[in-house]
Amino acid sequence: MRLEWILGFLVFFPFAAAPVSYCAGAWCLKRNGKDQEKQETLRDVIAVLSAVCEFLLMLYLALKAAGAVSAGESIRLVLPDICGWELSFVLDGFRLLYGLTASFMWMMASMLSVEYMMHHRNRSRYYLFLLVTLGATMGVFFSSNLYTTFVFFEIMSFTSYVWVAQEETGAALRAAGTYLAVAVIGGLAMLMGILLLNRMLGVLEISELSRAAAAYENKGLLYAAGGCMLVGFGAKAGAFPLHIWLPKAHPVAPAPASALLSGILTKTGIYGTLILSCSLFLHDRYWSVPVLGIGVATMLGGAVLGVFSIDLKRVLACSSMSQIGFILVGIGMQGMLGEENALAVHGTFLHMVNHSLIKLVLFLAAGVIYMNAHSLDLNEIRGFGRKKPLLACIFLTGALAISGVPFFGGYVSKTLLHESILEYGSTPWMKLTEWLFLLSGGLTAAYMTKLFAAIFVEKNEDKARQEKYDRKVPYMNIITKTALAGSALVLFVWGVLPSLTMDPAAVLAQRFMGLEDEGAAVSYFSLENLKGAAISLGIGAIVYIFFVRKCLMKRREGASAKAYVNAWPRWLDLEELIYRPVLIKIFPAIFGVLCRILDGFVDTAVVLLRKTLYRDSPLPYERPEGNALTVLIGRLLNGIQAVGNITWRRQRQSHRDYKHLTAMKMEEFKESGLVIQRSLSFGLLLFCVGLSLTLVYLILW
DSSP: OOHHHHHHHHHHHHHHHHHHHHHHHHGGGGOOHHHHHHHHHHHHHHHHHHHHHHHHHHHHHHHHHHHHHHTTOOEEEEEEEETTEEEEEEEOHHHHHHHHHHHHHHHHHHHHHHHHTTTOSOHHHHHHHHHHHHHHHHHHHHBOBHHHHHHHHHHHHHHHHHHHHTTOOHHHHHHHHHHHHHHHHHHHHHHHHHHHHHHHHSOOBGGGHHHHHHHOSOHHHHHHHHHHHHHHHHHHHTOTTSOTTHHHHHHHSOHHHHHHIIIIIHHHHHHHHHHIIIIITTTOHHHHHHHHHHHHHHHHHHHHHHHHOOBHHHHHHHHHHHHHHHHHHHHHHHHHHTTOOHHHHHHHHHHHHHHHHHHHHHHHHHHHHHHHHSOOBHHHHTTTTTTOHHHHHHHHHHHHHHHTOTTSHHHHHHHHHHHHHHHHOOOHHHHHHHHHHHHHHHHHHHHHHHHHIIIIISOOSSHHHHHHHHTOOOOSOHHHHHHHHHHHHHHHHHHHOTTTTHHHHHHHHGGGGTOOSOOOOOOTTSHHHHHHHHHHHHHHHHHIIIIIHHHSEEEOTTOSSEEEOOOSOTTOOHIIIIIHIIIIIIHHHHHHHHHHHHHHHHHHHHHHHHHTTSOOOOOOOOOSSSOHHHHHHHHHHHHHHHHHHHTTTSSSOOOOOHHHHHHHHHHHHHHHHHHHHHHHHHHHHHHHHHHHHHHHHHHHO
């Protein structure tokens, strides 16, 4: 099979497998007993095997195309005339590695889903959207033009919404609403930017954006288009201040879905940001400074929220926000450093992959804890892992990696990012950026220490619960063990041998980010680089000992041990403080007043015309209710009723007024027609308003 067709198959195969899995599961609702169990097993097998096949096929493609991709060649597939545009896919070094990462994570998450979802409702729906989202995500990463990126980006946003709403609890539906609102608003902003860009440059091919943008003179309009697209991509990445969905969606979604939301779907937003920063605004300082600022705010904000949170998955979600900030700092530094940005390029890509693999391990481990403890509150799951060495080693692998401990993957990528900041120079603002970088790394170590100590070291305050946890054997089946142990092993090998794994991967991906020269080799374990890690870990130790243990743990009345408390102010929630009031109260109130004024103006004009030019003619005789037809039918029915009362219905006489009843039925019929007419008119009115605005835009510009 030609390699370009394999590329297309990787995108569309999950779309085809999804309904097959759903049908296998839907049939079980009509069956009972053993037949139902067989149907459910068949559905699970189809879903897992589809994810396994996707990974194996991606691995085959990677092995076949590695040589060509390393030489700078690319594999391309074009599907023309799709809604007047073309869907175009390409495989280069960056896309090859992220296709492997995404398919591997989906395979492991699908394996955990078998046991995790065993006692949940709507499992067929879950697997349906699990596979559809896989196809959409691969479509985003393989897209070679912004039209293709947008199409699959929007499919991915709507299908992953179902993950967040899966449990259908009040919290899940509310978080899903927030997620969808951010996704829709971000998608509209992105579409606006893409249309502006297409009008200005005439191209949407990602590889041609840099050349076209360099020749375009009006940089202000270019920044406006890029800013609109950054809103869309930043919303999906979870960048400040559009991060509000992330800490709320992860805790309510199933753990396998949380792993994918955090590890992969946020990277589609980063992928888009890289397109903007490394293609449209390559080495542009004016663009890079705001990106760097957003990165610092996201990095520090997520780390602070993680320290305060006491919900296991919420801590991991806030951690994702913080690590996205680290990546955005790397993207900002790429533009700040110009052509000599190898450290920032390699650090950005490696931290993307590191974060994906780390969150796969941590969220899958969190899923095992929730399956058994049925809680995510640190006070309730405290001590769950004390006698579970396998789970402890798996969780510790992820915790050490994300904390930047030497000999683990996170240390390498954070070292490269730190070195890129130092390479720029020691200006006051860059010195502040460096210290916020180190502080955020320290806070990461503090909240990961809090999680590990609570779950695997400390004992639960409830002795009966602790005994129940200690006796919990087995606590996961062989498929789940394979998923967790396999993910942790890949993460460990990836990080412990950076010269054999991480360095070649960074070189393979660098061309996508506009870097040709590999740069000088980095001595990861030199004293200077170890010093940066030591400072961060030292800050983490101080924060954990003197803040987490002293300020975020309180002794309850009558309790023998301190409990974790959430000291974060409830009012300091951007969604409740700003977004919901603005979107639900302020905007509707403003536009409501405006619409009332316009409505009153129209009514006044109509009344004035009726009193002057169009005087009302004398009204004809109006019946109290109904019309001539209803009166005729009513009289006929009343006559039949009267005859019946003196003949066949003498024992059970009826005295209904059919004139009134037929008039009421006629009114109901008219009202139903009027409702339909109004709904259609309202839809057409909105369409006309949008079309008018579009025409005004085209005329003016």
